[in-house]
Amino acid sequence: xxxxVESGGGLVQAGGxxxxxxxxxxxxxxxxxxxxxxxxxxxxxEFVAAMTWVGGNTYYADxxxxxxxxxxxxxxxxxxxxxxxxxxxxxxxxxxxxARAPFWAVSTRTEYNYWGQGTQVTVSP
Numbered sequence: 001x002x003x004x005v006e007s008g009g010g011l012v013q014a015g016g017x018x019x020x021x022x023x024x025x026x027x028x029x030x031x032x033x034x035x036x037x038x039x040x041x042x043x044x045x046e047f048v049a050a051m052t053w054v055g056g057n058t059y060y061a062d063x064x065x066x067x068x069x070x071x072x073x074x075x076x077x078x079x080x081x082x083x084x085x086x087x088x089x090x091x092x093x094x095x096x097x098x099a100r101a102p103f104w105a106v107s108t109r110t111e112y113n114y115w116g117q118g119t120q121v122t123v124s125p
């Protein structure tokens with residue numbers, strides 16, 4: 001049984017930083033990409049960042065490039081999202097997902113087979 005468990009969300013002031021973690025278990029993820037999406041109230045779930053488990057190739061949404069960094073710890077089967085220079089518009093529930101998808105599709109929500117429960121990130125002005 002695949003499990004993705006996010007942690008690290010919270011309340012932070014604009015300009016601050018948070019680090020989200022996604023602990024993955026239940027299968028081998030060597031053919032997968034692990035990604036972060038977010039969903040604000042009344043909006044669709046949108047792509048934030050993704051990383052291929054093998055090779056460590058990374059991809060970012062334009063809105064977070066230069067501010068967010070995705071990384072992984074193979075030994076812990078954990079993916080991280082370091083978020084710096086946070087803005088109020090980054091406020092959302094952040095979800096971790098796993099996709100068995102080619103690299104050109106890792107930003108497509110429907111390619112993801114597994115999702116975590118989400119963690120709330122709130123950025124105050």
